[in-house]
Amino acid sequence: MSAALASRKLNPVPERLPVFDVEALRKDFPILSTSVHGKPLIYLDNAATTQKPPVVIDALRDYYEGQNANVHRGVHHLSQVATDLYEHARERMRAFINAAVSCEIVWTRGATEALNLVAHSYGRPHLGPGDEVLISHMEHHSNILPWQLLCEEKGAHLRVIPINDQGEIIMEEFDRLLSERTKIVAVVHVSNALGTINPVKEIVAKAHAVGAVVVVDGAQSAPHTPIDVRDLGCDFFAMSGHKMYGPTGIGILYGRADKFESMIPYQSGGDMILSVTFEKTVFNYLPHKFEAGTPHIEGAIALGVAVDYLMRLGMDRVAAHEHELLEYGTKVLQGVDGLRMVGTAREKAGVLSFVMDKAHPHDVGQILDEHGVAVRSGHHCAQPVMQRYGLAATTRASLGLYNTKADIDVLATALEDVNRIFS
């Protein structure tokens, strides 16, 4: 443990690297040099979770080796160090998504908890009988179930914006569904199952025009494309740390300060109060009102470090790199006999979801695994999307910043093997 790590001096805003060099940055991820079943690991399951660079892993260890103390509690040195690092990470998250102030960043366990927080603390007091919540047909279960349960409880209605065969929201249908009864519009920014990038800015403008608030599930967009919450204009934006090269168990809810101020707490307990008597409690200021109990301190700090890493690379360059791979992958996969892409939106992020004539997705995943290729097979926690296309499951290869065209080539070769086995 160096003295520097225990000092209160915080890292400056990371400088952008001169170039985006994928071969160089691959060396930052030791797991990419490991083998699976005797074959080099080809990791194409980034929509499920991403690998972690050593700076993130080091941040977790450094915290426990030299910085561990509870935050916002003691007057002693270590508590101050831990608090500074924790709040510094919050500030870095603010910068990453261009929020106005860092109190608009609330730490959660993940995107799921972030969405549940909005449903509980904003939705529950604001929804009444006959009100409507709009979601799209391509939502992850985590952006369906909180609203479904809440609507049942409140006598409100859950309305679903249909999608077309390519996997795009049908905006005319959205316009038709939107009314003064619409209180909340909850949409995914990038679909985990299809890769579609939704026109969130346009959705926000239209929803705001009828007085609805907009909740964006950004779990799959924040790791892959630049995010500017003020440009998007959304009221809430949920993110998942482990999908953006950070640790598991930590996520973020961005909320506009005016919305957060008016909301009821999510959980109650320590750290979220100003004063407590048995008669009355005064809740703490933002964002602490929503952070009851000792938080995932080291997770937040390490996620801040992951975001530093992403800012050094430049999210515009990450997006461009992954887009080039997506185009290459789409072309290559379309050349595989009997393969059909699911999700062919014009605006798309790095998700290659597909089915094969001869083999079930689960069998495809098994044979790919034997080639060292890690993909996801299943319904991707988005069963309504699968139902929309009459499928039980797809195989999904999802890209990350460290993937290369060579990874896609191995995938294609492995898929030819699937065809051989099931011919």
Add this chain to the structure above:
Amino acid sequence: MADSRALYEQVILDHTKNPHNFKALDPCDHKAEGFNPLCGDQFTIYLNMNGEVISEVTFEGSGCAISKASASLMTTVLKGKTVTEARALFEHFHEMVTSAPDTEINEAAVGKLRVLGGVRDFPIRIKCATLAWHTFTAALEGHSAPVSTE
């Protein structure tokens, strides 16, 4: 790890492509629905009984090669068996697919279900192989709630 080719034996691929007894039974004495929520597999098992003897068993649904082949094979071996024999067979089958890779398989007890022995080298596929059997048990016992492997 074993080669997947050992898992996808020709017999299994044949059952997947041309499943036996792949139809609904209407009317039937018993039926049950089973799901594997992990991968979306879903089967319905239909049974007709003649006293203690299974006179007819069919299935419908969709799933991976292993789950479908296992369901198909199951229907071919259960017909004509008593309930006690059927339960014993499931026990032997379950023992085979969950056994350690280097242990001996009781070939006499499992009979033609032996072709699914490769499943034990791929523990994640055990649920695929046993889904139809769990659903069959539920049908036999008249459970109304769908069976889930999770």
